[in-house]
Amino acid sequence: MAALAPTKPAISGHSQLLPLRTPSISLVFSPVRSRLRSITVSARLAEISPVEKRSGLPDLEITSKKAKPTVLVSEKLGEGGLELLRQFSNVDCAYNLSPEELCAKISLCDALIVRSGTKVTREVFEAAKGRLKVVGRAGVGIDNVDLQAATEHGCLVVNAPTANTIAAAEHGIALLTAMARNVAQADASMKSGKWQRNKYVGVSLVGKTLAVMGFGKVGSEVARRAKGLGMHVIAHDPYAPADRARAIGVELVSFEEAISTSDFISLHMPLTPTTSKIFDDETFGKMKKGVRIVNVARGGVIDEDALVRALDVGAVAQAALDVFTVEPPPSDSRLVQHENVIVTPHLGASTIEAQEGVAIEIAEAVVGALKGELAATAVNAPMVPAEVLFELSPYVVLAEKLGRLAVQLVAGVSGIKGIKIVYASARDPDDLDTRILRAMIVKGIVQPISSLFVNIVNADYTAKQRGLRISEERVFHDGSPEVPIDSIQVHLTNVESKFASAISDSGDIRVEGKVKDGVPHLTLVGGFSVNVSLEGNLILCRQVDQPGMIGRVGNILAEQNVNINFMSVCRTVVRQQAIMAIGVDEEPEKETLKKIGEVPAIDEFVFLTL
Numbered sequence: 001m002a003a004l005a006p007t008k009p010a011i012s013g014h015s016q017l018l019p020l021r022t023p024s025i026s027l028v029f030s031p032v033r034s035r036l037r038s039i040t041v042s043a044r045l046a047e048i049s050p051v052e053k054r055s056g057l058p059d060l061e062i063t064s065k066k067a068k069p070t071v072l073v074s075e076k077l078g079e080g081g082l083e084l085l086r087q088f089s090n091v092d093c094a095y096n097l098s099p100e101e102l103c104a105k106i107s108l109c110d111a112l113i114v115r116s117g118t119k120v121t122r123e124v125f126e127a128a129k130g131r132l133k134v135v136g137r138a139g140v141g142i143d144n145v146d147l148q149a150a151t152e153h154g155c156l157v158v159n160a161p162t163a164n165t166i167a168a169a170e171h172g173i174a175l176l177t178a179m180a181r182n183v184a185q186a187d188a189s190m191k192s193g194k195w196q197r198n199k200y201v202g203v204s205l206v207g208k209t210l211a212v213m214g215f216g217k218v219g220s221e222v223a224r225r226a227k228g229l230g231m232h233v234i235a236h237d238p239y240a241p242a243d244r245a246r247a248i249g250v251e252l253v254s255f256e257e258a259i260s261t262s263d264f265i266s267l268h269m270p271l272t273p274t275t276s277k278i279f280d281d282e283t284f285g286k287m288k289k290g291v292r293i294v295n296v297a298r299g300g301v302i303d304e305d306a307l308v309r310a311l312d313v314g315a316v317a318q319a320a321l322d323v324f325t326v327e328p329p330p331s332d333s334r335l336v337q338h339e340n341v342i343v344t345p346h347l348g349a350s351t352i353e354a355q356e357g358v359a360i361e362i363a364e365a366v367v368g369a370l371k372g373e374l375a376a377t378a379v380n381a382p383m384v385p386a387e388v389l390f391e392l393s394p395y396v397v398l399a400e401k402l403g404r405l406a407v408q409l410v411a412g413v414s415g416i417k418g419i420k421i422v423y424a425s426a427r428d429p430d431d432l433d434t435r436i437l438r439a440m441i442v443k444g445i446v447q448p449i450s451s452l453f454v455n456i457v458n459a460d461y462t463a464k465q466r467g468l469r470i471s472e473e474r475v476f477h478d479g480s481p482e483v484p485i486d487s488i489q490v491h492l493t494n495v496e497s498k499f500a501s502a503i504s505d506s507g508d509i510r511v512e513g514k515v516k517d518g519v520p521h522l523t524l525v526g527g528f529s530v531n532v533s534l535e536g537n538l539i540l541c542r543q544v545d546q547p548g549m550i551g552r553v554g555n556i557l558a559e560q561n562v563n564i565n566f567m568s569v570c571r572t573v574v575r576q577q578a579i580m581a582i583g584v585d586e587e588p589e590k591e592t593l594k595k596i597g598e599v600p601a602i603d604e605f606v607f608l609t610l
């Protein structure tokens with residue numbers, strides 16, 4: 001993997017100036033909403049062209065004062081959700097798109113909202129050409145979204161995991177009872193003019209054992225209801241907390257015990273590589289003869305051909321299915337046509353109430369994500385609690401700026417391979433979540449020197465792809481634990497610097513920053529203490545410590561009408577050496593910087609954009 005080599009060096013000494021425009025970044029804390037709590041990490045983008053906007057985003061924000069985002073809704077969504085979306089964006093409802101039509105449209109969209117019927121494949125993310133910022137799944141299962149491809153493209157995926165739980169559980173119970181009493185078959189028989197009372201004798205549920213496979217939201221609601229029907233309920237879920245099961249009066253058992261001891265089995269696990277076709281010839285062979293199976297989870301957890309075989313020999317007496325490996329299944333599907341099988345066309349979430357709830361839940365999440373908020377239902381981004389984000393928000397800005405500064409100090413020819421981040425904090429290590437800070441440092445380092453759009457979704461992936469090894473260290477700071485972080489140091493290891501003074505004793509490029517009164521400050525460059533707020537642009541000079549230096553540099557800048565917004569001088573040895581940090585509002589012209597470099601007492605200097 002090629003290591004990063006900066007392609008746009010900032011000016012140093014007499015080298016070429018290549019400006020890196022950066023939007024000013026602000027962090028806004030959104031109030032707690034009814035369901036989702038979020039933080040906005042937003043950039044002020046009004047003055048930035050669309051192309052610059054793409055590369056300058058600190059996170060997921062795409063809003064500017066100029067354009068409304070476009071949200072493509074590819075499957076039917078409740079009116080309440082659409083209304084919410086319309087208040088913030090242009091909403092394009094285009095149902096039944098072919099894969100080709102979806103790919104053709106997607107590069108014009110900032111967000112896509114789907115249900116289970118739209119396959120959001122790698123091709124879709126590629127066709128989006130970087131514009132698609134968020135995919136919202138109006139429901140639970142995200143097996144129709146290529147999460148890896150989404151992450152690689154920096155696209156957030158959010159779902160609506162709670163609003164259809166009850167609907168799915170009720171449908172599971174509906175199928176369970178309808179199956180046990182042959183409701184569907186008897187109904188079809190009567191409608192064809194028959195009266196077959198003996199043929200449709202059912203089985204009772206009371207006292208029978210039901211195994212709930214997957215004791216999550218839907219599974220536990222099914223269990224609760226089945227207990228109300230007088231069933232003995234057991235469950236299998238390797239990840240479910242035992243106390244949750246105990247609270248409902250359900251015993252958690254092994255997979256083998258669940259399938260071999262129950263009269264009814266109800267499936268409620270997600271479709272993953274582990275659960276794919278988990279119910280196959282072998283598992284059907286281990287079940288009690290005449291078992292009855294309900295599936296409102298995902299068709300793919302069952303090997304459908306194996307189920308047909310088990311039904312044919314009576315190993316499985318009946319099945320009630322809402323979901324299928326391929327949806328819709330072929331019209332001549334033996335499984336669908338089997339007389340001991342009842343089917344519904346993926347209706348688990350289809351109640352008026354659930355669809356309104358899901359639509360609002362997903363619309364809130366998508367709008368939030370488009371505003372730059374980190375959604376509570378993010379599927380492929382670190383889940384950082386809102387309180388943590390709020391507390392860390394000034395450090396998020398600092399982290400990105402330190403990354404951005406550090407990379408500009410690298411000499412053009414050298415490649416970056418290692419990043420070491422050192423946090424000084426009075427907090428217990430377990431009490432400080434640094435993932436968002438690490439992501440922002442990576443963003444600060446990678447984004448200015450590549451065409452990549454980096455955000456919290458793909459920062460770690462991007463770093464890995466680029467062969468960047470990131471290590472994080474904690475050092476104890478003897479201060480108040482109320483303050484989460486005293487300082488952040490960013491070290492770039494094994495690189496040369498265009499500003500030799502930025503190299504620390506250990507040979508790394510080192511920059512350190514602190515948050516003072518809520519404002520990020522640069523406090524250390526190499527081995528030199530500085531104290532400048534990180535705003536605008538920065539000139540760092542190493543010079544002979546002698547009178548008149550501030551005035552001379554100040555005059556050169558004033559001649560070109562460049563405004564100095566701060567200045568800090570740190571002497572290392574009195575009358576020998578000093579480091580001067582000058583903050584400037586404007587970007588000085590190449591000629592002006594050249595003049596500064598020609599001041600005889602200046603040993604080296606570098607111009608950096610923040």
Ligand SMILES: NC(=O)c1ccc[n+]([C@@H]2O[C@H](COP(=O)([O-])OP(=O)(O)OC[C@H]3O[C@@H](n4cnc5c(N)ncnc54)[C@H](O)[C@@H]3O)[C@@H](O)[C@H]2O)c1
Nearest residue numbers: 141168214215216217218237239268269270296297348349
């Ligand atoms: N038919 C529908 O319309 C409909 C509606 C809602 C949900 N669903 C589907 O139902 C399933 C459950 O939804 P949920 O909201 O309860 O999700 P959930 O995440 O709350 O629950 C899933 C549970 O499955 C467990 N699990 C994971 N791997 C397992 C394994 N190998 N064996 C046993 N358990 C395992 C998890 O630990 C979790 O507790 C999902 O597949 C979802 O897509 C379908």
Ligand SMILES: O=C(O)[C@H](O)COP(=O)(O)O
Nearest residue numbers: 115116117139140141349
């Ligand atoms: O995973 C889900 O939420 C359900 O399967 C519902 O899917 P749907 O939105 O396509 O009805």
